[in-house]
Amino acid sequence: MNAPHTPLLPGLPQPAPDSQRIFRQLLDAMAQPGRIHALQVAVTAPAPLAPAASAIALTLCDYETPVWLQSAGPEAWLRFHSGCPLVDDPGTARFALIDQPASMPALAAFAQGEAEYPDRSATLIIQVSAFGEQGLVFAGPGIDGETRLGVAGLPDQFWRDWQQSHGRFPLGVDLVLVAGTRFLCIPRTTTVREG
Amino acid sequence: MTTSGYNFAYLDEQTKRMLRRALLKAVAIPGYQVPFGSREMPLPYGWGTGGIQVTAAILGTNDVLKVIDQGSDDTVNAVNIRRFFARTAGVATTNRTPEATVIQTRHRIPETPLAAGQIMVYQVPEPEPLHRLEPREAVTRKLHALADYGFMHVKLYEDIARYGHIATTYDYPVLVNDRYLMAPSPIPKFDNPKLNHSPALQLFGAGREKRVYAVPPYTKVESLDFEDHPFSVQQWDAPCALCGASDSFLDEVVLDDVGGRMFVCSDSEYCSNRQAAGHAGSAVKEAA
Numbered sequence: 001m002n003a004p005h006t007p008l009l010p011g012l013p014q015p016a017p018d019s020q021r022i023f024r025q026l027l028d029a030m031a032q033p034g035r036i037h038a039l040q041v042a043v044t045a046p047a048p049l050a051p052a053a054s055a056i057a058l059t060l061c062d063y064e065t066p067v068w069l070q071s072a073g074p075e076a077w078l079r080f081h082s083g084c085p086l087v088d089d090p091g092t093a094r095f096a097l098i099d100q101p102a103s104m105p106a107l108a109a110f111a112q113g114e115a116e117y118p119d120r121s122a123t124l125i126i127q128v129s130a131f132g133e134q135g136l137v138f139a140g141p142g143i144d145g146e147t148r149l150g151v152a153g154l155p156d157q158f159w160r161d162w163q164q165s166h167g168r169f170p171l172g173v174d175l176v177l178v179a180g181t182r183f184l185c186i187p188r189t190t191t192v193r194e195g
Numbered sequence: 196m197t198t199s200g201y202n203f204a205y206l207d208e209q210t211k212r213m214l215r216r217a218l219l220k221a222v223a224i225p226g227y228q229v230p231f232g233s234r235e236m237p238l239p240y241g242w243g244t245g246g247i248q249v250t251a252a253i254l255g256t257n258d259v260l261k262v263i264d265q266g267s268d269d270t271v272n273a274v275n276i277r278r279f280f281a282r283t284a285g286v287a288t289t290n291r292t293p294e295a296t297v298i299q300t301r302h303r304i305p306e307t308p309l310a311a312g313q314i315m316v317y318q319v320p321e322p323e324p325l326h327r328l329e330p331r332e333a334v335t336r337k338l339h340a341l342a343d344y345g346f347m348h349v350k351l352y353e354d355i356a357r358y359g360h361i362a363t364t365y366d367y368p369v370l371v372n373d374r375y376l377m378a379p380s381p382i383p384k385f386d387n388p389k390l391n392h393s394p395a396l397q398l399f400g401a402g403r404e405k406r407v408y409a410v411p412p413y414t415k416v417e418s419l420d421f422e423d424h425p426f427s428v429q430q431w432d433a434p435c436a437l438c439g440a441s442d443s444f445l446d447e448v449v450l451d452d453v454g455g456r457m458f459v460c461s462d463s464e465y466c467s468n469r470q471a472a473g474h475a476g477s478a479v480k481e482a483a
Contacts, residue, residue: 016203020255023215027253028312030222031396031411060219062212094216115340119220119229141225141372142411144394170374174223187223187411189372 009044011081012058019059026056029185030174034138034147036131039181046074048099050127052178057125058082061095068093068110068122070100090122098126102155107165110173118170121188125176129153131184140190149184151177159192166191197285204251204284210234214252214407218398221409226371227339228322233405243276244402246299246318253314253398254280254297259287261295266303266444266461273301290464302365304386306443306465309395311412317380319401322408324368324378344376347419355424364429370417371410379416385428385444390416435460436478438469 012018018041025037045054048071061067061084068090069075074097075086087093090109098104104126113121132150136159139146165172165188172188186192202208210232217231236244254260260280264273268290276299277288289295292307299316309315325335328346338344347368354362367384371377379390380399390397390410397410410416420426434441436457443465445458457478460466470479 016208017256019208019212020203020253024253024255026219027215027222027396030219031409060212060216062209064213065216116336117230118224118227119217121220123219141414142222144413170224170227174219189223189225189411 008077008080009046011077012041012043012055015058018055022055022059025183026059026176026185029176029183030142030187032142033140033186033190034143034149034184036149036182036184039183046077048127049074049097050099050178051181052183053097053099053125053127053176056176056178056183057084057095057097060123065094066092068096070096070098070104093122096122096124098124101126101128101153101158104155107161107173112168112171112173115171118172121171122173123176124173125178126154127178129179131177131179131182135194137193137195138186138190140187142187143190153179159194162186162192198282201283203256204254204280205237206234206248206251210248211252214248217407218249218252218409221398221407222396222411224375225410225414226369226375226377226408228401228406228408230405231407233402236402237279238275240403241320243272243299243301243318245400245404245407246301246316246402247276247279247400248402249316249398249400249407250276250280250297250299251284253316254284254286256284256286258296259289259294261289261292261298262300263298263303263305263462263464264301265446266305267463269463292464302381302383303444303461304382304389306440306460306462309389309393311394313395315393315395315397317382317397317399319378319380319399319406320403321366322378322399322401322404322406324366324376339375342374344370344419347376348421351419351421355421361420361424361426367426368419370419372414373417376419377408377410377416383429383444384418384426387416387418387426388428392416431458433458434476435466435469436476438466438474438479439476440466440469440474 039052043055045051061082063083066087067084110122130152135150175186217229221229262273262277264270292305297314301318365383366381399408418426443460446461
C-alpha cells in the first residue's frame with residue numbers, strides 16, 4: 001500500500017502522443033488476436049502492475065470507467081493519473097487489472113454486457129508470466145486461418161472457462177494479456193484450443 | 196501549416212479515450228453498433244463528422260492520410276477533411292492508396308487492393324440497416340440481440356416480386372461474421388465483395404447517429420441474397436472512357452443537353468494511374 005507520504009510514480013511521459021501510440025498498438029492487437037506487441041513507451045509501473053498493464057490502464061481509463069484491482073498497491077497512482085473510480089465488485093468494473101491469474105474470479109464474474117448492448121462488458125488486463133510459440137491454437141475474426149501461440153502463467157481451467165465464455169457470444173469479456181512490456185489481445189470472438 | 200490553439204487532431208483527450216474504448220469494443224464485436232458520445236464538430240452532420248471523429252481518435256504523427264469522396268481525392272468533402280487533419284494534426288497526406296496508413300472514405304472503397312496494416316474509416320449517414328423497416332432504435336437493438344433479420348429478407352424478396360431482381364444498389368446489407376446485420380455505408384454494392392476477408396481493418400463512424408462499428412481484418416462479410424437470386428455486382432456495357440478499365444466502378448458523366456454521356460472511373464487515383472501508365476479509353480483516343 002502507498003503510505004500518504006510515499007511519492008507517486010509518474011504516469012505516461014507525454015500523455016497525448018504516448019496514449020495514441022499505445023492505443024494504435026491495442027487496436028492492431030484487438031484486430032489481429034494473438035499478435036504480440038512490445039510497448040513503445042517507457043513507463044515506471046507501480047507494484048504489482050507490469051509496465052504494459054499500467055500503460056494500457058492510463059491509455060484507456062478515466063472517470064467514466066470503474067476499475068477493479070485484484071491486488072492492492074497502485075490505487076493512489078491510478079486515481080491520480082487517470083481519475084478512475086475503483087470498485088470492489090468485479091461485476092461492476094469496465095476494466096479489471098489482474099496480476100495473480102491463478103486466483104482470479106471466473107470470467108463469468110465480470111460484466112458480460114447486455115443482449116442489446118454487448119459492449120457494456122469488461123475488458124480484463126491479465127498479467128501472465130511469458131508468451132511462447134506453441135501450445136495454443138487461435139482462430140476467429142482477425143486471424144487468417146489459425147495462429148499458434150503459447151501463454152505461460154494461466155491456471156489450467158482458464159481456456160475451458162474461455163470456451164464457455166465464447167459460447168455466450170455476443171456477450172462476454174475481452175482480454176488483454178500482458179507479459180512485462182509485451183502484450184496481446186483476445187476479443188470474445190476468438191476460439192482458443194490446446195494443440 | 197498547422198493551426199495552433201487546438202489539441203492534436205482537434206478532439207480533446209477525454210473524447211479520444213471514450214472513442215478509443217468504443218472502437219476496441221466495436222472490433223471485439225464485429226458488425227455491432229457501439230454507441231459513443233458524438234461531439235460538435237466544426238462542420239455540420241452529414242459532412243462526415245462520424246468518420247472525422249474516428250480518424251481524430253486513431254491518428255498519430257507518423258500516419259499518412261488519404262481522404263476520398265465518392266472515389267475522388269479532389270472533391271470538396273475530401274479536400275476539406277484532408278486539409279483539416281493536415282492543419283490540426285500536421286500529418287502527411289497522400290492521394291496514393293498504397294502509401295496511406297489511414298484512408299477516410301465517403302461511399303467508396305479504392306480499386307487498388309488494400310494491404311494489411313491499413314485502416315479504412317467510413318463516413319456513415321445511417322448505421323442501422325433496419326432503420327427504414329423499423330424506425331425505433333429500442334426495437335432494432337432487440338432484433339439485433341435476437342439476430343432476427345427476417346424483415347430484411349422480406350424487403351429483398353419484395354424487390355424481387357416487384358422488379359424481378361434485388362433493386363438495392365448501394366448500402367447493400369451484409370451479415371458480418373455470421374452474426375450481425377450491418378450497413379456497409381452507402382458504398383455501391385460493387386464494393387461489397389471487397390469488405391469480405393479484407394486484410395485491412397475497417398472502422399465505421401456515424402456522427403449524427405452517434406455510433407461506431409468495425410470489421411476486423413480477415414472477417415467473413417456476406418451480402419444477403421437468396422439461392423435462386425444470388426448476389427451480383429453492377430456491370431457496364433463499355434469500359435472507362437478515359438483509361439479503358441473494365442474492372443472498376445464507373446460514374447456516368449453527362450456531356451451535353453442532347454443525350455451525350457460517358458462513363459468514367461469513380462476512383463480518380465486509379466484512373467489517373469492507368470492513364471499515366473499508357474492506358475487510354477475511347478474518349479482519349481477520339482481526342483488524339
